[in-house]
Amino acid sequence: MDEKDAIAMLGALSQEMRLRIIRYLIGRGDDGASAGEIAEAMDAISSKASFHLSALERAGLITSERQSRKIIYRVSFLGLGGLLSFILNDCCSNHPDIREHCGLPNFEC
C-alpha cells in the first residue's frame, strides 16, 4: 500500500453511491451481494452500479466472483484495513500523540 494506492482508495470512497455500496456490502458480510442486488438496493440502473462497482474493485476495496450467471461482490477487509493502516501509520509515525486527538484508544503504531 503506497501513496498511489491510498489516493486511489480515498478517491473511490469519496463518492456517495460508492460509500453506500461499501456500507451495504459490509452489512452483507461474507455472503456479499450480486451486482443486481446492489443496483436494486442503491436504486440505480445496472450500468451506473456497474460503473461504480468496477471503480471500487479497481481501487482494491471490493472483490468479485462469478457464481453462474451472477457476479458476487464482497467488501475487501484487506483493502479497507490497508487504507486505515496507511492513514493511521502516516499519522502516528510522525506524531505520537495524534492518537489522542483522534479519539482512538491507545495502541502501538
Added chain:
Amino acid sequence: MDEKDAIAMLGALSQEMRLRIIRYLIGRGDDGASAGEIAEAMDAISSKASFHLSALERAGLITSERQSRKIIYRVSFLGLGGLLSFILNDCCSNHPDIREHCGLPNFEC
C-alpha cells in the same frame, strides 16, 4: 461528522499534492507552516498551493490563522481523527471482527 462531511474529507485527501500537504503539516506539528513555506515545500506556484490549501480547510482537515503578513496552516487533528473514527465506526459497528482483518490492534469500537 456525517456522511457528507466524510465524503468531503475523503475527496480532499484523494489528491497527490493535498495528501503531501497533510503529511508535511503533520511533520510540522503545532508550529504549522505558512502558505509560502508550504508552496515552496511542494514546489508549487502560490495560486496552486492556495487552491489546495483552501480545499483542505473547507473539508475541515487543516486550520488557518493569520500571523501578521503570513497565514499559518496547521493540520486539524480533530478533523483527521473524526474521519478515522467515521471509517472505523462505520466499519466496526456492523461487523465486529473487521478490526482483525484490518490488522489493527484490539480495542472497543
Added chain:
DNA sequence: TCAACATTTCAAGAGAGGTTGAAATATGGA
C-alpha cells in the same frame, strides 16, 4: 502614504469523472 511582501481570487482552458440508454458479452436452461 508608498513600496515590498504574502496570499488569495479570478477567468480561461485542459482534463477527469459521472450519468444515461443502447449494444455487447457471458451463462444456464428448455
Added chain:
DNA sequence: TCCATATTTCAACCTCTCTTGAAATGTTGA
C-alpha cells in the same frame, strides 16, 4: 440451438476539478 437472465462496455454528454498567469487584497515598515 435459442431464449431469458445477469452484467459489462461503449459513446455521448454534462459537470466538476485542476492548473496557470494575472490581478486584487491585506499587511508591515520606511
